[in-house]
Structure formats: structure tokens, C-alpha cells
Amino acid sequence: MESPRPQKTVLSRKELYELVWSTPMTKLAGQFGISDQGLVKKCKRHKVPKPPQGHWQRLAAGHKIKRTPLPPVDDASLETIEIQPSSYSGRSSAASETIDAADPRLVAAREFKWPERISRYHPLVRDSRAYLKNQFTDRYGFLHQRYGDPPVLDLKITAGSTTRAHRFMHGFLTLAEQVGWRCGIDERKETIYMEIDGERLFFQLKEIVKQVDHEPSKEEELQDRQIGWRVSQRFDYIPTGKLSLRIESYLHGMVSRTRWSDSNKALIEDQLEAILTGFIHAADAARQLREKREADKQRWEAAYREQLRRERNAKIEKEKRQQLFDKARDWRKAEEVTSFIEAVKHGMEVGMIPTSPDLEEWLTWADSVKISLNPLNNFESLLHEYSKLLQDQSDT
Numbered sequence: 001m002e003s004p005r006p007q008k009t010v011l012s013r014k015e016l017y018e019l020v021w022s023t024p025m026t027k028l029a030g031q032f033g034i035s036d037q038g039l040v041k042k043c044k045r046h047k048v049p050k051p052p053q054g055h056w057q058r059l060a061a062g063h064k065i066k067r068t069p070l071p072p073v074d075d076a077s078l079e080t081i082e083i084q085p086s087s088y089s090g091r092s093s094a095a096s097e098t099i100d101a102a103d104p105r106l107v108a109a110r111e112f113k114w115p116e117r118i119s120r121y122h123p124l125v126r127d128s129r130a131y132l133k134n135q136f137t138d139r140y141g142f143l144h145q146r147y148g149d150p151p152v153l154d155l156k157i158t159a160g161s162t163t164r165a166h167r168f169m170h171g172f173l174t175l176a177e178q179v180g181w182r183c184g185i186d187e188r189k190e191t192i193y194m195e196i197d198g199e200r201l202f203f204q205l206k207e208i209v210k211q212v213d214h215e216p217s218k219e220e221e222l223q224d225r226q227i228g229w230r231v232s233q234r235f236d237y238i239p240t241g242k243l244s245l246r247i248e249s250y251l252h253g254m255v256s257r258t259r260w261s262d263s264n265k266a267l268i269e270d271q272l273e274a275i276l277t278g279f280i281h282a283a284d285a286a287r288q289l290r291e292k293r294e295a296d297k298q299r300w301e302a303a304y305r306e307q308l309r310r311e312r313n314a315k316i317e318k319e320k321r322q323q324l325f326d327k328a329r330d331w332r333k334a335e336e337v338t339s340f341i342e343a344v345k346h347g348m349e350v351g352m353i354p355t356s357p358d359l360e361e362w363l364t365w366a367d368s369v370k371i372s373l374n375p376l377n378n379f380e381s382l383l384h385e386y387s388k389l390l391q392d393q394s395d396t
Helices: 013-020 025-032 036-045 055-060 104-111 123-132 159-178 218-227 268-349 357-373 375-395
Strands: 009-012 080-083 182-186 191-196 199-213 235-247 259-261
Touching: 009 013, 013 025, 013 036, 025 036, 036 080, 104 159, 104 268, 123 159, 123 182, 159 182, 159 199, 159 235, 159 268, 191 268, 199 268, 235 268, 259 268, 268 357, 268 375
Parallel strands: none
Antiparallel strands: 009 080, 182 191, 191 199, 199 235, 235 259
């Protein structure tokens, strides 16, 4: 049974402030019938501060949390907030729930220690390190994997970030396997996946590059003038050294966060708990999507079978009717033939038609045609054909 759709909500800034500091954003957004990003925008517009990242995990762990005070506003229109439910909220039910901070996977993430030195890399990382040593770069400066080569880790990094990227992937994959997840390379898609409770999530580690306008050299300017339009590159891409981990699997917006990047506050190495939380939610969303696809497929197949059954039954019904019409036509023709033969015999009796051996022979032949033409003389055959059509109909 579907839950009732949320109604329009009107509340004050103070009321919204108390709600966002007492209920996780994803869960609160679900109660309002909007996405968590929609709720974030409402808070931003009405200047309502929201808890920082990791707030609920720290609160569950027993840490004392200091709220950001609700600031005053000069615009009176900001004091009243209207929240209209969206026509569709795609968040997964599990993604709307806060994972218990005591979850062993999150505990493992909090307690994970990054090794200062790595003597033995994870096999996937080892293969990637060996492969990327002699690779060329593309126009963005990323080390490029040649077409046709065996797939390795899906890394979009520049040469200057290989050491840190491989160190992160070694730690991340090691932690994932410690909590029971499985990672590997999908050779068909040529990308890395994380398998969580049977659900595969594809992801990528990428270095953020900065795009700047390209300053053409004198040779490039001369070449552009000679050709008549600009053929030299328009942009240069400058490595930043900042890494970003992203879940590439398409989840229809069912989870609020699928990307974690270096920031001024924290590197991705310091965001393992948030990353594992996101992957757990993403795996649940992937499961729900898979189950929905399977249910849709079963429903479509059942509808298709029903359509075939109806078409088959309609065809058989048409054949049954045609059989009836054909037999009725044969019967009418047999009646006409019988009447004609009787008229000939009557003509012979009254002397209208002279008798002869040829006429007697003709009458014998006409009687046999009359008998074979009348379906009533072979009704068992008619019923046999009808029963066969019924059997074909029941088989569908």
C-alpha cells in the first residue's frame, strides 16, 4: 500500500531551523516530499543554517555538537517558508535513513590507518602502476590508456598525481575488502567496480584540472592567419593535484551524494566514512532499481504473453466461426441440390423428362454428391475439427 503523498507545508524560519538540526536532511526532505537538494536550496534562500557534513555521525558517537545560530534577516518575506511537494521524489528509502554510527563498516572506516609506506600494493593497483609508467597523455594532461590494452583501474590523473592516486586506491580497496565488499575490473565496460551485497557500482578516481585560455605562440598565430581560422587549441588544462572520487553508475537521482573531492577542509583520504556511507546508499539504490527493472520486465513479459494469448484466441474464434459459416453454406447447397434432384425425379414421373440409362446414371451420381455435400451426414468430422480448435485455444 502506497503511503499518502505529502501536502504543502508552511512554516517559519525558526521551525525549519529546529527541524534541520533535529532530523537528517535526506529524511526530512522525504517527509516534505522534495529532494534533499531542494531542501538545501530552501535553507540557503531563507538563510537557515544547516548541520555540517558528518554532524549526525559525530552526534551518534556521543560528541557534543554546537549549533550554528539562526541569524536575523531584514527581509520579512524570508520569515515564512512554503514547501510544495514535487511530483516525484526519487530518493531511495534506505538513502533517507541515517546509517548507525556503530555500523561495523563505518567503524572500520573511522579506525582505518593510512600506511606511511606500502611494500605490497593491492593487485589492481599494482597492475595500474606498472601500466601507467610508460603511457602518453591526452589533451587534458591525463595519462591515457591505449585502445585494445587490457583494462586497468579507471584513473583520470596526471603524471604528478600517480603516487597519491595509487596510494588512495590501495587504501580504499583494502578497506572495502575488509568490510566484505569485492572489487574488480569489468572487462566489457573497461572500468572498475565495487560489488556490495551483490550489486555492482562503477566508480572512477579523477584529478581535477583547471581550464584556462590558451595563449597561442607566434607560430600558431601565423598558422591561424594563413589558414583563415583558428586551428590552434583554445584552452590549456592545468593540473591541480586535487582528487575526486565519483560513483559512475546511473542511479536516477536516488542518492544525494555520489562524489567526494579534496577541499580546503579535508582531503578524500579523510572522508572514508562519508564515502562508505555513500556507497552503501548507492548499493541499496542500485538494488531497488534492479528489482524495479526485473518487476517491470516480468510485467511487460506477462502483458506480451497475454496479448499473444488474446490474438491467438481471436484467430481461433475466427476459424471456428468460419467453419460454422462454411458448413452452413454447404448445408444450404446440399438442400438446393436435394430439391433439384427431387424436381428431376418428379419430372420423370409426370413424363416431363424422358427416362434413359444416362439419366439413371446421372441421378446416381447426383445422389452421391448430395450425400457428400451435406455436413449433417458427417457430423462427427465437424465435431472433430471443432474439438481440435478448442484444444488449440486451451493450450494458449
